[in-house]
Amino acid sequence: MFKSLLGSLITQASCQEGAGYLKRADTEKLHEIFLQYATVERNGEKHITSEDFVRKYLGLFNEDDYNKESVKLIAGIVDMDKDGFISFSEFQAFEGLLCVPDALYKTAFQLFDTNGNGLVAFDEFAEVMRKTVLHKKLPFNMESTFVRLYFGKDKKRLVTYQEFSQFLHDFHEEYGVEAFKKCDKDGTGFISAGDFRDIMMSVKSHLLTKDLKTKVINASGFPQGERKISFPFFMAFNSLLNNMELIKRVYLNATNGHRTQEVTKEEFLHSAQMMSQITPLEVDILFTLCDTLHNTNGRIVYNDLNTITPEQYFKQVTRRVAEIKAVSEEVNMLREPFRVVNFLDRLMSPEERGVLIQILESTYRFTLGSIAGAVGASAVYPIDLVKTRMQNQRTGSFIGEVAYRNSFDCFKKVIRHEGVFGLYRGLVPQLIGVAPEKAIKLTVNDLVRDKFMDKKGNIPLYAEILAGACAGGSQVVFTNPLEIVKIRLQVAGEIAGAQKVRAWSVVKDLGLFGLYKGAKACLLRDVPFSAIYFPAYAHVKAKFADENGYNHPLTLLAAGAIAGIPAASLVTPADVIKTRLQVVARSGQTTYNGVIDATRKIYAEEGARAFWKGAIARVFRSSPQFGVTLVTYEILQRLFYVDFGGSRPTGSELHVATPIEETTKKADHIGGYQVAIPVLTGLETKFGISLPRFSFQKPAQQ
Structure with missing residues (x-):
């Protein structure tokens, strides 16, 4: 009682x-x-x-x-x-x-x-x-x-x-x-492969994925053609399936957190002995399973491990709680992507992607990139204006008193003399041009990466750099006309009492060829910038991903901002030269005839430090701009995902597990329910x- x-x-x-x-x-x-x-x-x-x-x-x-x-x-x-x-x-x-x-x-x-x-x-x-x-x-x-x-x-x-x-x-x-x-009636310590299959499909079925059932458990003669399964093998096999989360941690320990790095059996064993009680037999079974499922040839990556066991209970609850939190905070970006109904699935398989499908995919990415570019440019435009004016400021001894002592002084004086809206001079042509500019950059980077990506989603570093360089080069056709108009509008406010300058008048004055003045310097800036930025972003983003490889939008923003620091600062000299070539020289100011001439004259008149003018403002502009742009781009792909058979951003999927019996998520399930x-x-x-x-x-x- x-x-x-x-x-x-x-x-x-x-x-x-x-x-x-x-x-x-x-x-x-x-x-x-x-x-x-x-x-x-x-x-x-x-x-x-x-x-x-x-x-x-x-x-x-x-x-x-x-x-x-x-x-x-x-x-x-x-x-x-x-x-x-x-x-x-x-x-x-x-x-x-x-x-x-x-x-x-x-x-x-x-x-x-x-x-x-x-x-x-x-x-x-x-x-x-x-x-x-x-x-x-x-x-x-x-x-x-x-x-x-x-x-x-x-x-x-x-x-x-x-x-x-x-x-x-x-x-x-x-x-x-x-x-x-029960199956080992004679007490030999062995059971037949058929008995092994029956036990696994009945007693241990909840530990098996569909692929593991069909390609391994139901495969004739598994393991390795053996007709008999020993008790040690049986116990090791089940222990492995029960401890897959520990196996994943061992892998990440061996690769220092990288999910695409290949690991050999010896490297995995070394990591396992340092942090766990995983036995050599379990490791042998693990590599045999991975090779059977994915033809890994003795080298595994993180994704190979995800297909061995189904998502376990605590993963389902953790991700369900993440989804609940997202809903309660009204942060739709954290939810499972809104999947646009994809008619392409009815037309052809991913292996049959033709020219039309790739054009549609490029158009889709271009559209999302345009929106993301406009959001990023608007967010940091005042910093960009300050950066431009600082870079255009001449400091030769015969020029006279400088207009701005530093970037902060420039910011204050623009507001004082031109008002808050003075910080947004040239924004309209910037928004008109930045959409195709950022869109082409993001689209080309994604497409080139797709070409070099293997079936496991891995891409070598040189290919990442090449994809970024191609992206930077391709955008110049839009960037140069945009920037020369923007820059002339941004510096127009420096002349007191000057007639208001409009974008269309600048375009008419320059003409078609004039719009590409400074294009070489633009290439010198944009190609190395993107070659540095995109690989850095991909690797920093991977570092910030959670244990499931998922990136919260805040980690995407941080990764974009961090990657922008080295990229923006290291190409500042090219940006200074481009700015000087594209700005109309005033009375008494030096004029330049091309990249080499500008480089020589700037160095002779102002010294090496002149090439780093506006570097801080550039970092504070480019770093957050690309952070905002890329986080917007990836969130848009999550919310409006269409599967064209290509790749999608890594770390973009929050897999909220759908349990066997769950067919709907009822709106009236609140609290613990x-x-x-x-x-x-x-x-x-x-x-x-x-x-x-x-x-x-x-x-x-x-």
Whole structure:
């Protein structure tokens, strides 16, 4: 009696603990949702039936021939008094339970605690297990030593929550061992490849991906043509599947965080011995699996590991919580990409991409790049104006007093003499021109990278540099006319009382060829800038990615800004020369005839330091501009993703796992219930506890 009371108190305490995580939950909203499903009134209080809770609210088992016993067991997790009806207090208590760190174990415990006394007896455990799909396929020996150790020799011992959590952790491994023993009738320590396949497809099916099932487990003669599977191999194989997250960490330790670096077996073993207890046999199996699935030839990359085991429970919940946070903060960029309906999938496969498809892909990227470029340019335009005026300022001894002492002084004087809008002189032609300029740069970089990228998504450093250089060179056809007009408008405000200069008058004065004055200097600036920037951005972004390779928009922004610092600063001399060539020289100022002449005269009259004028302003302009531009470009690709068969930005996909039973994400799942489906699915993916969906056995699909 005392143990029963103690167990109930523990269960209630866990619910109170969950309530502590729900201080922000809207109780009134939760009650409104509860009433939508509460169709039964008992003793003046509304209740939800087991069927309505599982089938209507959770959206599980919604087939006509659903298994009523399974529905009753799942509803019993919430129905603490086990009367077949769920009150609001029980509904709210389970919401709190879903928010505690050990929600999966507590949910599993309440599944087996069928009488609701806060303790699990052997009879309760056996009753639930005998109803599972696994037990029907391969019955577990309820008289085994393992069971007696937990429930006592006479199986009368009641198990507490903490003890049962350890039991569940060990139980499925014991299930595999029991299955091996049944197949090894002679006690040789070996089973046939067919028995191995049967055990893995029944007892360990929840650990297998579709590819692993079809290409490895069902492959004749696996492993390596052997007809017999030893017990050590069986245990190592299952240990490997259970510890894939640790395997990934070993890989990242071996590559210092890089996900595309190839790792040999020897390098992996060395890393494993430094940080884990992974055995050489497990490593052998790992490399055999990767080679079977991907033809890795003894070298693996991070993506090879992702296809070995399905996403586990805690990954599903973590990513589901990330999605919930994104929704609550209204940050759509963190959600699963909005996928535009893609008619191309109906026309041809990615291997059959033709010229038309590639043109459509380029147009798509060009459009998104145009929008991103306009956003980035607008964000930093005042800094760009200050940079231009600082670079155009002559400091020769015969020029007289300089207009601006530094960039900050220039900024203040522009506002004082020309107003706030003076900081945006030349913005309109900038926006007109920056769209195709940035679009062509981003598009060409992506297309060239695609050409050099292998099937695993790897690209060598020289190809990254070449792609960036091509991008920088291709944009000059738009950049030069844009910049010469912009620069002349930006410096026009320096002349007091001067007639207002308009973009169209500048274009007419320059003519077609005049618009390309300084084009050589523009090439000298833009080609090395992009050759530095894009590879730096790709590598910094990879460093900032989380353990799943995903980049939060803030990490994209930071990566873009950091990559812009070396790129913008190192090409400042070319930018100074370009500015001097494109600005109209005033009375008394030196004129220049080409890049070499400008370089020689600037050095002779102003010294080497003149080539670095405006470097700080340039870094403060280019660095955040490209950060904003690229984060906008990648977010647009996430939100409006169309699959043309090419590549998409790495780190762009936040895979919110879709559990087996989850078909919709209900808007009325708030608070803890937003992770209800992943938690319930975790009973299968973590413990292999799968309840039958149908009231009768359906015929197998042919």
